[in-house]
Amino acid sequence: MKAKGIVFFVLLTFITVSTAFNYGFKGINYGIAADSVRFAVPANFPKPVYDFKDNPVTSNGFKLGRILFYDPIISKDKSISCANCHQSFAAFANLDHAVSHGVDECLGTRNAPPLFNLAWQKEFMWDGGVHHIEVSPMNAMTNPCEMATDLNTIVSRLQQTTAYPVLFKAAFGTMEINSQRMFRALAQFTSMLVSANSKYDKYIRKEKGGDFTENETAGYALFKQKCSTCHQEPLFTDLSYRSNGLDLKPDDIGRDSITHQETDRGKFRVPSLRNIELTSPYMHDGRFETLKEVLAHYNSGVKPTANLDPALHQNNVYGIRLTTLEQNQLIAFLKTLTDRDFVNDKRFQAPE
Amino acid sequence: MLLCGLALTVFAASAKPNPGDPKNAPITGNVAIHFKNVVDGKALKLNDSLSLYKNANGDDFKLTTFKYYISNVSLIAKNGEKVAIPDSYFLVNAADSTTLNQQITNIPEGKYTGIIFTIGVDSLRNFAGAQTGVLDPAKGMFWSWNSGYIFVKLEGESPKSTAKKNRLTFHIGGAKAPNNTIRTFTQKLPKTLKINDGKLPELELIANAGALFQGKTTVDFAKLNFTMGGPNSVVVANNYADGLFKISKVKN
Numbered sequence: 164m165k166a167k168g169i170v171f172f173v174l175l176t177f178i179t180v181s182t183a184f185n186y187g188f189k190g191i192n193y194g195i196a197a198d199s200v201r202f203a204v205p206a207n208f209p210k211p212v213y214d215f216k217d218n219p220v221t222s223n224g225f226k227l228g229r230i231l232f233y234d235p236i237i238s239k240d241k242s243i244s245c246a247n248c249h250q251s252f253a254a255f256a257n258l259d260h261a262v263s264h265g266v267d268e269c270l271g272t273r274n275a276p277p278l279f280n281l282a283w284q285k286e287f288m289w290d291g292g293v294h295h296i297e298v299s300p301m302n303a304m305t306n307p308c309e310m311a312t313d314l315n316t317i318v319s320r321l322q323q324t325t326a327y328p329v330l331f332k333a334a335f336g337t338m339e340i341n342s343q344r345m346f347r348a349l350a351q352f353t354s355m356l357v358s359a360n361s362k363y364d365k366y367i368r369k370e371k372g373g374d375f376t377e378n379e380t381a382g383y384a385l386f387k388q389k390c391s392t393c394h395q396e397p398l399f400t401d402l403s404y405r406s407n408g409l410d411l412k413p414d415d416i417g418r419d420s421i422t423h424q425e426t427d428r429g430k431f432r433v434p435s436l437r438n439i440e441l442t443s444p445y446m447h448d449g450r451f452e453t454l455k456e457v458l459a460h461y462n463s464g465v466k467p468t469a470n471l472d473p474a475l476h477q478n479n480v481y482g483i484r485l486t487t488l489e490q491n492q493l494i495a496f497l498k499t500l501t502d503r504d505f506v507n508d509k510r511f512q513a514p515e
Numbered sequence: 516m517l518l519c520g521l522a523l524t525v526f527a528a529s530a531k532p533n534p535g536d537p538k539n540a541p542i543t544g545n546v547a548i549h550f551k552n553v554v555d556g557k558a559l560k561l562n563d564s565l566s567l568y569k570n571a572n573g574d575d576f577k578l579t580t581f582k583y584y585i586s587n588v589s590l591i592a593k594n595g596e597k598v599a600i601p602d603s604y605f606l607v608n609a610a611d612s613t614t615l616n617q618q619i620t621n622i623p624e625g626k627y628t629g630i631i632f633t634i635g636v637d638s639l640r641n642f643a644g645a646q647t648g649v650l651d652p653a654k655g656m657f658w659s660w661n662s663g664y665i666f667v668k669l670e671g672e673s674p675k676s677t678a679k680k681n682r683l684t685f686h687i688g689g690a691k692a693p694n695n696t697i698r699t700f701t702q703k704l705p706k707t708l709k710i711n712d713g714k715l716p717e718l719e720l721i722a723n724a725g726a727l728f729q730g731k732t733t734v735d736f737a738k739l740n741f742t743m744g745g746p747n748s749v750v751v752a753n754n755y756a757d758g759l760f761k762i763s764k765v766k767n
Binding site for chain 1: 641642643644645646647651652653655657659660661662663691693694744745746
């Protein structure tokens with residue numbers, strides 16, 4: 164009954180939000196007010212990787228980045244914006260899409276990752292092929308199965324509008340539009356997507372609203388014992404590449420496609436568990452719909468893949484044995500990682 | 516226009532009068548650099564189906580694209596000192612004649628007997644944030660899915676190629692071990708280069724596209740016709756490390 168209630172709630176949220184998104188979005192308001200923004204490192208977080216030295220976040224830079232993020236002008240047929248696959252209500256992942264859906268009805272091969280705490284990431288994408296937050300959007304822009312365009316086209320389209328030269332001037336001092344300025348504005352927006360206000364964070368920082376239930380406490384203890392090797396706090400990932408035993412013969416070679424190393428075949432970046440409740444489906448190809456399925460995989464589905472992570476093969480046991488009670492406790496804990504303040508932050512939503 | 520934006524910035528900055536003591540500012544000069552693209556001695560012409568080139572393996576081919584970066588130029592002074600030219604990045608595109616004549620700017624006045632440069636782009640810039648000028652990824656020499664610059668891009672066709680439409684695709688890049696393709700070129704100049712304020716000496720740099728396919732490994736287009744980074748790119752980079760470039764003329 165409880166589970167059904169949750170499913171219903173999620174479904175309702177999805178219908179409401181996606182309806183608003185698909186039909187209620189009236190187009191970009193280029194004249195939105197510039198929000199006051201400041202990049203701040205949460206008390207329980209380490210120093211970010213991105214140093215902002217050449218690209219300090221400003222209100223007008225952030226505003227330009229936000230508008231670019233939501234503007235489909237960036238895609239080949241002007242049908243798709245970054246937000247199509249990175250939806251604010253899904254912690255900037257793509258709800259209900261196993262893999263990305265690009266222009267010309269093209270379906271990609273990987274699940275769109277959520278976007279938050281990117282300033283702490285040294286590498287990007289499931290295979291870690293991209294080394295810098297600023298150039299990471301280029302992948303989706305130029306991929307023939309995503310936005311399918313090129314930087315010269317995008318820059319010249321932006322130059323031909325009346326709105327963008329003014330927005331670039333406000334952000335960078337002159338009306339000049341080039342790819343560097345575009346990438347920097349987008350990085351101001353994406354680096355500001357900081358998620359650090361979940362119940363878990365309040366618990367850690369001993370703030371109001373941070374009291375764990377018995378189940379959550381038990382789940383946290385289990386998490387520390389069984390999951391934290393890879394999903395390290397406070398980012399809930401150690402940002403390494405590992406095989407978690409999905410396929411004996413992987414369709415997608417993962418990290419190997421970047422490093423050309425046999426020992427990296429079938430490895431993918433350890434995803435953060437923050438906001439995991441909102442970012443279904445799961446895994447690099449979105450094969451699991453629910454957290455229950457994910458835990459079932461770790462409990463009994465881990466296969467002896469060529470590069471299986473040693474942490475998933477201990478004492479001759481493949482995977483992590485978890486009773487139903489333990490699985491439920493873990494899920495209760497995982498839901499404390501949901502950051503409603505983050506997904507409801509108007510500054511990150513479509514500039515209507 | 517021909518210069519990299521970064522070099523321009525540095526040049527503009529150094530051209531400003533020094534409010535402290537203007538005499539302390541070092542006297543600098545420029546040198547014109549003329550890029551001459553060839554294929555094993557023949558002038559390089561793109562899209563020429565009438566006269567095909569032959570690689571060292573005897574395979575016929577034509578070229579449709581030939582682009583490359585050189586960067587981090589240093590000159591060797593007569594006293595042996597290595598003088599690094601800051602922010603020296605050059606992109607040459609055989610399809611764009613304006614890129615064939617460029618200038619190395621901001622060289623301290625003096626006499627130079629040798630040159631050293633990176634074939635490609637240094638590791639730091641490969642992994643830095645969004646760049647501009649000749650390093651703008653819009654120049655089509657940056658991999659979006661595997662960050663980093665394409666150092667040398669050669670495309671064409673060969674009847675021997677087993678790829679679709681007999682294509683040849685050699686995108687050489689990668690700045691990380693074990694598939695690092697950054698190579699350094701060093702040469703003693705055929706004549707001493709004199710840098711003077713106010714004068715514009717000239718260098719002619721020959722780039723031989725045929726060098727990709729010979730040297731350590733003779734490339735057979737039936738076996739190797741496609742590479743975008745990785746071990747095969749290393750094979751090609753090892754081939755061209757010595758033979759791709761040659762300073763053929765110095766004119767003071």
